Amino acid sequence: MKTVTIVGARPQFIKAAPISRSLRKQSKEILVHSGQHYDQAMSDIFFKELDIPTPDYHLGVGSKGHGAQTGEILAQVEEVLFREKPDWVLVYGDTNTTLAGALAAAKLQIPVAHVEAGLRSFNRKMPEEVNRVLTDHMSTLLFCPTDTSVHHLATEGITQGVMQVGDVMVDAIRYNRLIAGESSQILERIGLEKGSYVLITLHRAENTDDPKRLSAIVRALNQLSVPSVLPLHPRTRGRMKEHGLTFNNPNLLVIEPIGYLDMLYLESQALKILTDSGGVQKEAFILEVPCITMRDETEWTETIEQGANCLTGADEWRIIDSIEGFSADFTHVPPVFGDGYATDRIVDHLLNYMKVT
Ligand code: UD1
Ligand code: UDP
Numbered sequence: 001m002k003t004v005t006i007v008g009a010r011p012q013f014i015k016a017a018p019i020s021r022s023l024r025k026q027s028k029e030i031l032v033h034s035g036q037h038y039d040q041a042m043s044d045i046f047f048k049e050l051d052i053p054t055p056d057y058h059l060g061v062g063s064k065g066h067g068a069q070t071g072e073i074l075a076q077v078e079e080v081l082f083r084e085k086p087d088w089v090l091v092y093g094d095t096n097t098t099l100a101g102a103l104a105a106a107k108l109q110i111p112v113a114h115v116e117a118g119l120r121s122f123n124r125k126m127p128e129e130v131n132r133v134l135t136d137h138m139s140t141l142l143f144c145p146t147d148t149s150v151h152h153l154a155t156e157g158i159t160q161g162v163m164q165v166g167d168v169m170v171d172a173i174r175y176n177r178l179i180a181g182e183s184s185q186i187l188e189r190i191g192l193e194k195g196s197y198v199l200i201t202l203h204r205a206e207n208t209d210d211p212k213r214l215s216a217i218v219r220a221l222n223q224l225s226v227p228s229v230l231p232l233h234p235r236t237r238g239r240m241k242e243h244g245l246t247f248n249n250p251n252l253l254v255i256e257p258i259g260y261l262d263m264l265y266l267e268s269q270a271l272k273i274l275t276d277s278g279g280v281q282k283e284a285f286i287l288e289v290p291c292i293t294m295r296d297e298t299e300w301t302e303t304i305e306q307g308a309n310c311l312t313g314a315d316e317w318r319i320i321d322s323i324e325g326f327s328a329d330f331t332h333v334p335p336v337f338g339d340g341y342a343t344d345r346i347v348d349h350l351l352n353y354m355k356v357t
Helices: 010-026 042-050 064-085 096-105 127-138 147-155 168-183 186-190 209-220 234-240 260-268 278-287 301-305 316-325 342-356
Strands: 004-006 029-033 088-092 112-115 141-144 162-164 198-200 230-231 252-255 274-275 291-293 308-313
Touching: 004 010, 004 064, 004 096, 010 029, 010 042, 010 088, 010 278, 010 342, 042 186, 042 260, 064 096, 088 096, 088 342, 096 112, 096 127, 096 147, 112 342, 141 147, 141 342, 147 162, 162 342, 168 260, 168 274, 168 278, 168 342, 186 260, 209 234, 209 316, 230 260, 260 278, 274 278, 274 316, 278 291, 278 301, 278 308, 291 316, 301 308
Parallel strands: 004 029, 004 088, 088 112, 112 141, 141 162, 198 230, 198 274, 230 252, 274 291, 291 308
Antiparallel strands: none
């Protein structure tokens, strides 16, 4: 069996790492990097520290508008698929790379397998929502992380090929948590104490590309009285510059994006996490750190239902109040994202589907 795996953005490198490792032990994998993320701190560092094989194809697409980026990836992936003639195309999550990879395959009638299928925010203004809905509707195998995601697909009439396997991010944490604990020197490097700080991430287009929302968030962060650290996504750095916004809070340390091992360690030792990331909300839950999410809705509704996460939107005062007041009790929280063996199930399904069809 031959699989072409298509990745391109930071969270996809992290999710693909355990699956590529397992897939390559039992079959042939061709890895394609679209080049959607390209900075050393947004791409190379993950390949090195997670031991992801060097991509067989690097498409070098880079940053562009949605149409140009998606279109260029689509055209180039088509060429790769003509040449490689795989049994599967494997895509992850909800980025432009995901949609372009799935569409290229579907047009050539190559079956698509989608990891992190069935997620919905029900907000079609998010580019990610459009990408994930379309990708799910083109997929032959849909690997769902949760009950909720299976249910969303059923509501849209998708029941065939739907497999609830758990969330591969639990696998990534299971595999890397100890390594991160032993190797990360990030706290010493940035001068923060375990359990004393808020870890912040901010990059979602709905926050960064709306000057009103971005300035409300920046105002809130400039008032935080607890030590805080923000590994700043390049998108946010760019938009802040465009809008003349700056951080001026001595309690807030702004650093470059960091590798996964440092991130995992910073998350696990944080007092609270403030974020608009999808992956970071889940990691906070799995690592049992209270999470405050700067969005109006979330796909990861289980984290809210379990009392481990709260939504503040881009409201300056709700953000400040939640940093002070929100806490979570993880004593009776069930493992809604699975047992950390999603990888084995995904690889088994890919291999067995080919045998029985
Ligand atoms: C993308 C995904 C988003 C995901 C995020 C993960 C889409 C539509 N969005 O958003 O779902 O949560 O990745 O981080 O696919 N840039 C750099 N260097 C890089 C990469 C980006 O400077 O290596 C800057 C560029 O100015 C670029 C901007 O960041 O225009 C946005 O990058 P892009 O990949 O378009 O979207 P993300 O915000 O990263
Ligand atoms: N992450 C990282 N370094 C950082 C910020 C995030 O390694 O500086 C990891 C984080 O731990 C998670 C993933 O990147 O595994 C989340 O990616 P991101 O927030 O960019 O995208 P999203 O999950 O929102 O699509």
